[in-house]
Amino acid sequence: MSNSTSKSNDVLRKGFISTTGLLVVLILWSVLSRNYHSLILPSPRETFGAMQQLWHSGQLWTNMFITFHRTMVGYAAALTFGLLTALLLKACGFLRSLFRPIITVVQIIPPVIWVVLAVIWFGIADDLTPIFLIFIVTFPVVFLTIFSGLESVDTKLVEMATFYRCSQAKIIRAVFLPTLVPHFVSAVSLGLSFAWKSTIFAEFMGSSSGIGFAISMANANLETEKLFAWAIVLILIMLVFEYGILTFVNKKVTRWKQYG
């Protein structure tokens, strides 16, 4: 059997197992929901109905756009700042000693503390509260992932390249960047997951718009089927990012690793 046939069979087999797993969950959910009131556990049909309602009322797209916009702003800021800080701290020992402990402290503080502080500082009617939370939660994750990538650069390869008279620019391009790329993709992926969760959390706790706010409204109005509908929307968005975009990019940029 050729390699490509066995590979595609493997993909089909894995796809079949994953689909079966999801179907089992759906069946279990459906069976269990018959035994409970929809306030406690709405059925898949009720949840789907709630999703249709969100779609037709325009709430789905409006809230998704607001949440997506906030996430991207905070995330882009955390990614840029995380990358630049990692490069700066790698290059300068003094700054490394000064800022590493501070970044660790920022990472240790629970998001709930940050969101309460953000509400006090920025109020609830503004984009700033969720954007601040996304940044403060995502930045340390991005920084630490990229910094560990910089630490993992093989000095023996740098030595080899220097010996063979490669310029600094060539060493950065051919040795540092390829080492860094998988870590950067990992930082992008991890960061996005953190950013997305932070936005929802911040909107839930201290905002008057967005998916998180819609969830808090559904909660207050005891519309459990809407809670489930939003949860499914969030899961779908993350799956599209994770498997549709990031996994594809990761495979492309680390093709050489598949042979390791």
Add this chain to the structure above:
Amino acid sequence: MDKGTEILELNKVQKSFKTNDAQLKVLDDLSLTVQAGELVALVGPSGCGKTTLLNLVAGLIEPDQGQVTKRANLRLAYVFQEPRLLPWKTVGDNISFVQDNFLLPSEARGIREDLLQKTGLLASQDVYPAQLSGGMKQRLEIARALSVQPQLLLMDEPFKSLDVALKYQLQDLILAEQAKEGFAVLFITHDPIEAVMLADRVIVLSDKPTRIHEELFIDMPRELRQITDEQIYGKSEEILDFLLRRST
């Protein structure tokens, strides 16, 4: 470059490294020269500083005292003890990565393909190092070093942990390229027979702090050397005796 011209001189070189609680003197007042086209083997007890010596010549580290003088624009190549290949570059690209710094693309390509052919890697030029066996990686390391057309080739135990057939094959390749291009070779080996069969001169190093214990000249054309020959056997035994005395 005329054979016999001095291309490298180490003059009273000293090198120490910091350990936990002291300065460890590795090389002490070590002086040696290498001439164009000469094959010099470095033999000595384990951990005596042979790699340090090669790294000093390569310019990867600086001496604490003394001078390392190389002829102006001397082109060096280094076969490292463990292959230092870029895992994200293919076999061919690992070679062109270093060739680009010394040769024009038009001239580099022919040399690269010739060396890939000679090392049996031509069919593998588009694969990544992770797909190669240990022996293939070492062949690539040697092909890469030869691909820059060096005037001095440094090799740190280049044939270590290779199977016998591959070891002889690579030795023949280096000797053939050396005879054709006329570059000098300074190489480390633990094998006294390998040293006397390949080198024009064997430098036997002492324990740390390392000095030159003895220099042996192998005064016989390489193609006539046999291990059963009295001179060859005698000199390899002499080196072996010294190493055995140091390890007990």
